[in-house]
Amino acid sequence: MSLVRLRTFVEVYRQRSISGAARTLNLTQPAVSQHIAGLEMSIGRPLFERQTRGVIPTSVADELAADIGDRLDEAENALASVKARSLELAGALQIIGHADFLAEVVAKQLLPLLEVGVRVRMQTGDYDAITQSLIEGYCDLGISAAPSHDTRLKSELMLTDEVMAVASPQVVTRLMNTPDTLAAMQTEPVLAYSLTLPLIDNWFTANRVQAPVILPAMVGQDLRALCSLLCQGFGWSALPAYLCTPYIERGELREIPAPIARASRSYYLLWQPSALRQPRVAHARQALLFRLRQKHGL
Template identity: 35%
Template sequence: MRDRNTNGSEDAGQIAGQIAGRIAGPIAGVPLDLNLLRTFLTVYRTGSFTAAARLLGLSQPTVTTQIRTLERQLGRELFERRARGVTPAPYADDLAARIVQPLDALATVAGPAGSAEDTPAEPVHLAGPAELLSRCVLPGVAPLVDKGVRLRVTPGLTEPLLEGLRAGRHDLVIATFRPRGRALTALPLNDEEFVLVASPAWAERLGAPEHLAAALHGVPLVAYAEDLPIVRRYWRHVFGGRLVRQPAVTMPDLNAVKAAVVGGTGFTVLPRYLCAAELASGALVLLHDPDDPPINTAFLVQRPGTAGHPHVALVRDHLLHAARDW
């Protein structure tokens, strides 16, 4: 009877053979070096020699040398160097498509170097909007913790969080938009509806005006940011016009925006999930109920190269299932 390590070694050997078969045509006669291919795939996914070096535990000059070595062996340029990062050349797209599945499978079979069965798995680094994390994600993580998952949660805005994902600082990011490019895998997570709300006192003062958008010009506006990204989108989608306003209060925290409006400061636009309890209790009043409210789809984005980390898949699947009830 063969032990587990023997089976793992044989599986790894078979997968390495598959990789060789997939690229035998393009580099016939060239010795296969899985380390070069692994470095190539990491650079391809992160779009940066620096980020790839950090993920691989190598120096940036070593990554650069390995990529140049592979380019010489292939006789083709793989990346175009830019001021910030690199862009894959057309041939790199084809090479990545050939090796990504077997190379990720090899990482899964081999597992982390030097790992032992009794060694705790590495934490899963999850990031996303602070409000969604605190209101929807964190109240439901108990089943994951019971299974031995360790979470490191980081709040923030989507753009810098995606940069952190590419650089290897996060494993999963809840993004407020689908990331561009083919290097990141993004799955639709949930749709958030935006609602126009105010305190009961302001709702009573407004009454039922024929032109709500015009009537609100006399009401203080509380917003997430000076450029009114959420409120402007609501105005454009629902009222079909451009909002030109100076907010009375700004705070880059939607929970704080909600608190100010509950306190009677004025009106705002919030995701419905964030103020559902206040709407149900009467602490906030829905000022408008359009047939076609603005909807924004959130995406769950996974860092490339995490296929060998079982807890990343566990957290991903848990979030995709739990989001149905958000």
């Protein structure tokens, strides 16, 4: 059975689209259709039901996809890694992620890539923007605080960081001097990443406290903006350790002691499998995962 046809099948299966697979594989739609027809002839059963928009896999396609699993991707990753050691890596690498994480964590790990000629282009966005940019091919790698649930993308854990409740030293002192610190926190202005309060709710949950209904005084998707306001003595927030630890060490922020435990937050590297055919993308993915896992003991 042709590996080329199997690769075509995998892309059509993932994208549920002949045209989408054709764009990803840089093939014509008739060529993709011929590959699928050839497989169907070999198997003797239809793999997809053609619809007005896209295709629907048959049970035979589901079984074939399960049998293939990630083996094709793993083989292509290995080949790309070998090529990366022998071919010129120069070119632009498009990375998209949360602004503060890119600035405070990822940027510090880019020097080895820059030194071998990879030109890095960083863009910022929320989870929806990250996944959409990867799916549409505008970016090569994405970094998010949530894994991808889209079958067209792969994701892998990069690191897990602690989440601390923090405020300026004077605010923490005031909160700690109240009879009930947790109750006092609920009356203090809150600064958050979004209206859904993901980090703050995680902190309350880790400490077995029913998360209260809170309307944030400020919402900002670059957490460094929250730090700037906290340092001026306004409100409190729950922030990842990678961001607030330097502020704590300088005495600009102070941790509000957790009654039970700090919360945690995981960060994931996301990519479209076909992107790894580019040696620089395969090399960058491997390098970032290795360096960040090594640094954070994963």
